[in-house]
Amino acid sequence: MIPSNLTEHSLQKTLDAAAAKTIDRKQEIVALLSDEQPRKSREVEQSYRQCIWWEGCYYCQDEQQNWHQVKCFL
Secondary structure, three states: OOOOEEOOHHHHHHHHHHHHHOOOOHHHHHHHHHHHOHHHHHHHHHHOOEEEEEOOEEEEEOOOOOEEEEEEOO
């Protein structure tokens, strides 16, 4: 599993709601990371079910339905 920040409970619920209304962006973040962080790219591909973009960050959901912050652009 990728060492990342497990998001707070309130954000978990917000991301669940957002994911229901948006497209899966997992392949987008995998491609983005492939050049700069190939190992992390492979881990995202293997470890997470889906990813979304929310307020400047990519968040990905694991098999236990927990969201993790993967990459932010500030």
